[in-house]
Amino acid sequence: MQNDPLSHGLWETTAPPAPPTSPLNGRIRADVAVVGCGYTGLSAALRLAESGAKVVALEAVEIGFGGAGRNVGLVNAGMWVMPREFPKALGADYGERALTLLGDAPGLVWETIAKHAIDCDPVRNGTLQCAVGASGLAEIEERARQWGERGAPVRVLTAAEAAKRIGSVAYAGALLDQRAGTIQPLAYARGLARAAIAAGVEICTRSAVRAAERTGGAWLLTTGGGAVEADWVAVATDAYGGAPWPRGRREQVHLPYFNFATPPLSADLQASILPGREGCWDTKTILSSFRFDRAGRLVFGSVGALRGTGLLIHRAWAKRALRKIFPNIGRIEFEQQWFGMIGMTDNALPRFHRLADRVVTVCGYNGRGIGPGTAFGRVLADHMLGLVPEKELPLPVTEPDAPLLPTLKEAYYEAGAQVAHGLGGWL
Known part of the structure; x- marks a missing residue:
């Protein structure tokens, strides 16, 4: 995307083409404007359109440009925190609802893929x-x-x-x-977009929202080429958000995460490494993840950014780590490399915010975007449709926090990952 091979890597080169879209041109009236075309925004738009609402989805760059097109592709249940922590952090009622929603989230992903025949290499082997x-x-x-x-x-x-x-x-x-498994993450986002368009959603890419104002009881969102007037606005930009509603992004600390992909491994290696094609990650503080894609490429990732000295340091470490984990893998080369940002909240749980009257968002997936994004997109849709009142949501309505020294923390994470990978082996 955007002629940057380090942004989406393997997923961009192997995903089916995105459905045709164009920038917003002129003024449109809609029931709901969705800002952001990742998993949350597209899931919300699809649910709304299937329920009869007129929906316009505005994407600043391209479908799946943010975390939806850059992640590992693990479809997991829950979050990083232990299940018992949910009621402690959210209260008994919200905690139970959130835990149930997130535990069932992989099932919703598989159901959505099957219903809309999304070509995204789903593997449901856990x-x-x-x-x-x-x-x-x-x-x-x-x-x-x-x-x-x-x-x-x-x-x-x-x-x-x-x-x-x-x-x-x-x-x-x-x-x-x-419950869990793997998918081709960018292909899933593009498949959701295709399903949303088929349901009647108008998706406008290269249409960043520049301003938002309340006018005549509705919201007017303006882009470089036009405007959308809508009764409700769903902000679904998470870690890649910004103006005119930057508060959700500001409460998150960005954690960089990279992936490398080998060429397709030999048949013998594919038979001996992850023969069941499960997706994996480990329990280390600076964790690692690995999985196969459909063609037999081994995708290996960890914390860090592939820029500056980080590119060489993390690539060298990834080769050492793979040889440590899989001694029989032999000479290692990588044909793709890419990285993105994870939005981390202080309690590692997502948040529901009412940013203004009839402007709502869920953000802070903490590296668990596929299942939670799909599930919370539907929650946002049902809330805007009047089916789920605020008191019955799976998350309490909260004000965005202001984390302490976020820029310093982000620099520490990026530099710390380089030091750890540069000086250490895998264990």
């Missing part, structure tokens, strides 16, 4: 959280206990069982979540 050492094993055992209390289909694999599924003896065990 994900594996790989335990590094005794502390990592204790972490996944506790997570399994807490999800097990809710009847979720999760279980802890022994070191021997994990080695068989992963193709590596590097881990002390793994947590298998059978």
